[in-house]
Amino acid sequence: MIPAPFEYERADSVDGAIQLLSVKDDAKILAGGHSLLPLMRLRLASPSMLVDITRIGELKYIREDGDRIAIGALTRHHDVANSELLQRVCPILPYAASKVGDPQVRHVGTIGGSVSHGDPAGDMPAVLLALGAEMTVRGPNGASRTVKADDFFRGLFEPDLASNEVLTEIRVPTTAGRGWSYLKFNRRAQDWALVGVAALASNGAPAAVTLTNMADRPMHASGVEEELAGGADPARAAERAAENTRPPSDAFASAEYRHELVKVLVRRALEEALRR
Ligand SMILES: Cc1cc2nc3c(=O)[nH]c(=O)nc-3n(C[C@H](O)[C@H](O)[C@H](O)COP(=O)(O)OP(=O)(O)OC[C@H]3O[C@@H](n4cnc5c(N)ncnc54)[C@H](O)[C@@H]3O)c2cc1C
Known part of the structure; x- marks a missing residue:
């Protein structure tokens, strides 16, 4: 179909975009x-x-900033995937x-x-x-705020962003020494995830296990994380992977199928993360 009519403006700076918005x-x-x-x-x-921000060069970068890596919001997936810096210090992100x-x-x-x-x-x-x-x-007025990922995803297509705000940067920690895995289960190589699982093994920090497409927003598999903190092995921890999930039923898979799939993927992701 053809979109409904809209006006188009190109912004040259973040503040210019905010003014237009x-x-x-x-x-x-x-x-x-x-x-x-x-x-x-x-x-x-x-x-x-539409406020086109694609030419705002100040939003395209990946750089070290203390113990974090700062990524400009306009950085393309291709550039994240091929960043030598990220591959070295935070490999799960370029892999995903x-x-x-x-x-x-x-x-x-863009990310x-x-x-x-x-x-x-x-x-x-x-x-x-x-x-x-x-x-x-x-x-507006140069105001800037930082939101943790835990608070940013508030619901289905509902990020913590006002209509006149611009996401400018994403900051991630380095994960040196932590095992990791991102398993994306799809029917064909380039499809969206039926279910996805991200796992970071502990090495001192608490293990993190999060899920793609198992609710109206990305979510922690909290039961799994709790089991791991208590010393459970991947198979035992993975039994709780479907807890509190509300996956969709759609043309590709039923919610029941996803409930079973996520347990298998969490176990495999944890095994892979612990091997790395
Ligand atoms: C064929 C196809 C297959 C795909 N497969 C996958 C896949 O397997 N996995 C996957 O994760 N994604 C997939 N995608 C989506 C892809 O990753 C998109 O690039 C991404 O979801 C949106 O990024 P964008 O830069 O294109 O954003 P846009 O489409 O330009 O914007 C998306 C929304 O975010 C807002 N927005 C964008 N940038 C900002 C900002 N800096 N600040 C505030 N608001 C902003 C826009 O206003 C809009 O509401 C696919 C897309 C297509 C077309």
Whole structure:
């Protein structure tokens, strides 16, 4: 279908984008457009204005910042996947980025777009949740705030972002010495995850296990994390993987199927993380 009519403005800076967003309540940022434009074509979204931020160079970077890695919101999945820095100090993130869609999608879609879209089936949100990432959000009058991943994903397509705010940066810790795994189960190589599991093994820190597409937002497998903290092995801990989940039933799999699948994937992810 053809999208409903909309105005188009290009922003040259973050503050310029915020000013434009403040003009119309239903204005939307255009980053890679790989989630927003399909929704507009289906008329599931009809913003009256698109604010194109793709030329804002200050939002494209991956750099060390103390004990964290700072990633600009406009960084493409391809650049996250191929970052030597991330591969060295936070390998789960580039690995997950390499599993997003296909090469065309990864060359255009951005990490900030994935996070801001808040799709529970997206690969990056669950991984960022496992990492304990922080989001930097800028609003009018230069106001800036930091939101933890645990608080950022508030519901289905519902990130903690006001209509005139821009996600500018995502910060992740280094994971040196921690085993990791991201298992994405899909029917064809480039499909979205039926279920995904991110696991970070402990090495001193509490183990983190998070789930893709098992609720209306990415979620911790809290029962599994509790078992691991108590010394359970992967098989035992994985038995609690479906606790408190509310997966969708759709054309690809029923909720019951996902409930069983997630237990298998959590066990495998933990075994892989502990081997690394
Ligand atoms: C064929 C296809 C297959 C795909 N497969 C996968 C997959 O397997 N796994 C996966 O995770 N994803 C997949 N995607 C989605 C892809 O990862 C998108 O790139 C991503 O979800 C959105 O990023 P974007 O930069 O394209 O954002 P856009 O589509 O431009 O924006 C998405 C939403 O976020 C808002 N937004 C964007 N940037 C910001 C910002 N900086 N601050 C505030 N709001 C912002 C927009 O206003 C919009 O509401 C696929 C997409 C396609 C088309």
